[in-house]
Amino acid sequence: MNSKKNTGFLTKIGYQEVAGALFIFDITCRNSFKSLDQLLKDYKLNTSSIVIILPANKIDLQEQRKVSKLEAAQFVFEYSLVYLETRAIDDYGIQQEMEQLATSTLIRNHKIIAIN
Numbered sequence: 001m002n003s004k005k006n007t008g009f010l011t012k013i014g015y016q017e018v019a020g021a022l023f024i025f026d027i028t029c030r031n032s033f034k035s036l037d038q039l040l041k042d043y044k045l046n047t048s049s050i051v052i053i054l055p056a057n058k059i060d061l062q063e064q065r066k067v068s069k070l071e072a073a074q075f076v077f078e079y080s081l082v083y084l085e086t087r088a089i090d091d092y093g094i095q096q097e098m099e100q101l102a103t104s105t106l107i108r109n110h111k112i113i114a115i116n
Contacts, residue, residue, distance in 0.1 A: 022054075
C-alpha cells in the first residue's frame with residue numbers, strides 16, 4: 001500500500017470535524033515557520049471554513065529570533081490568519097490565543113450564545 005496515499009486519506013478523515021486550529025511556530029527556528037506553508041495548504045484542501053490562529057512562540061528569545069514580525073505578518077495576511085505572539089515558559093499570550101480561537105470558531109460557525 002502506498003503510504004503517501006494512505007496518509008492523505010487519513011488526513012482528510014481527521015480534518016472533517018475540525019472547527020479551529022492552532023499552528024504554533026518557534027520564532028527561533030526557521031524550519032518550524034517554513035513548514036506552515038504546506039500544512040496550511042493541506043488544511044485548505046481538506047476542510048472548509050475553519051479558524052486558524054498562528055501563535056509565534058518563544059518571544060522571550062528575541063536575540064535568537066529567526067522569523068521577523070514583518071515576515072510573520074505577511075504570511076498571516078496571505079492566508080487570512082490571526083497572529084499572536086506567545087511565551088509558553090510563563091503562559092504569556094496563551095489564554096488570549098485560546099479565547100481568540102474559541103470566539104472566532106463560534107462566530108465563524110454561527111454558534112453564538114447570548115448570555116443575559
